[in-house]
Amino acid sequence: MSAPSQPAPERWSVVVVGAGPAGLAATCEASEAGHSTLLLDANVAPGGQIWRPHRGQPAAHARPWLARLQASGAELRCGARVVDVPSPNELRVQQSSGLQSNGVQSVHFENLILATGASERFLPFPGWTLPGVFGAGGLQALVKGGLPVEGKRVLVAGSGPLLVAVADALRQRGADVVGLAEQASTGQLLGLAHALLRQPRKLVQLMDLRRRLLGVPWRNSTWPVRAHGIDRLEAVKLRSSGGRSHTLAVDMLACGFGLVPETRLAQLLGCRVSSGKVAVDESQRTSRPNVFCAGESTGIGGVDLALTEGRIAGLAAVGHVDAVVRLQTARSSHRAFADALDHAFRLRPELCDLPDGATVVCRCEDVTWAALQHAEDARDAKLHSRCGMGSCQGRVCGPAVETLRGWPLPVPRPPLFPIPARFWRPSTETSASPCPSREPQTSN
């Protein structure tokens, strides 16, 4: 049986993974310096989460960067997911959107810049699997995809500055935002005042947002304890510290408890990850000398920090040391603000008491909180209950049990996303028994 001929292996001076703000900035800097640069993103269009296009139209803040990207000569490849790292300077990239692959190709790099961003932390509570319960960023993403919310009663809950941005965006699209419930206390949030005074631009932004949200009942020290409904969400019960609770009739709940850096690819590459963040130095270099990381995956810090870090990573990857040094002041300043935000929005212990025995914790495999009671760690839970063995590979339940039980997120194993078995080529270092390498088919 003759194997179909393989195209010549792709080799790039710089490969960037993730086309959000950090990845776009990194790609522009590297390509403008004259290096062959490839930018990969799993989505159908660049922008990441914060600059997600609205019904196909690029976000306003993304446009100058997209224009710069186009002028830079870099290649942008969308619908591309990295699924494996079979050898130190090689990525296996699945080319398509969604589960089914149109083929998996190898991409070789001299320098790699990871800008894989973050996802929301979801915490389980009774009723959270009802249709109509969304993440906060989740609902915003769906609205950008064209979901109408005009006239819908929406409650925004959970934690973090994202809630404010989401409430504002929903209101602008005509939603009736019936409340914003932040689990952090007022005292915790007042701790931000000091940091805000040092960053007048951010203070102005916040005050502007606050003004636009006048009329939305905003409660601190308040969190959801139950989502009510038969086959879809109808109401949400909230509790405040001090014991008071009240129930609101709603059409949708936008609920997320902060952001979690996406570190799986970095871990697969052998980069050091510390406290759930990819560890980097001031040049955004990871523990692997030719791998850099920028943006939310190095620690949640917002768009300004992501852009600065992205630029630093791109410049550092092509050896522009002076430019890297010039960006350090901005980096430190944005990082200080990010650290202050992190501290202000830390999660309260009451959130660990939210699920009851029947509450589903692993949504993919329908594993309840009761089933996890006797497990000692994530691996133990997986072996006894299948928790974390579903399609999401622990992306949803992992951060949840990290908060609930203190279990560190499990070390990922390839493939990083589900792919059809015929495209799976175990690397020789990891396969238990050697098997003949099967060439991937070139037809669907």
Added chain:
Amino acid sequence: MRHHKPPHVPATRVWLDGEALQVPEGSGLAAILLRHRPAGWSRSVDGGLRAPLCGMGICFECRVTVDGKPRLACMTPCRDGMTVQTDLGSSVGDTP
């Protein structure tokens, strides 16, 4: 009261579980599915219906079959003529 004719918004035709839908151009598939299946469309292990949670391609609750292939609706733009089948619809292989 508006008396002017609204601007023409090009439409895209999509088949959902055998039913033809006109959707606004540039729509994402998950947004369209939520309008037409607000009580969800993918079955969990225990048989309950799920709807999207994360909106960004990690929770897999929005899974559907598009033109015969498994896809995540939140990562799939609507394209004219695409056929979509959910766990609620006719089995894969039935024509729209």
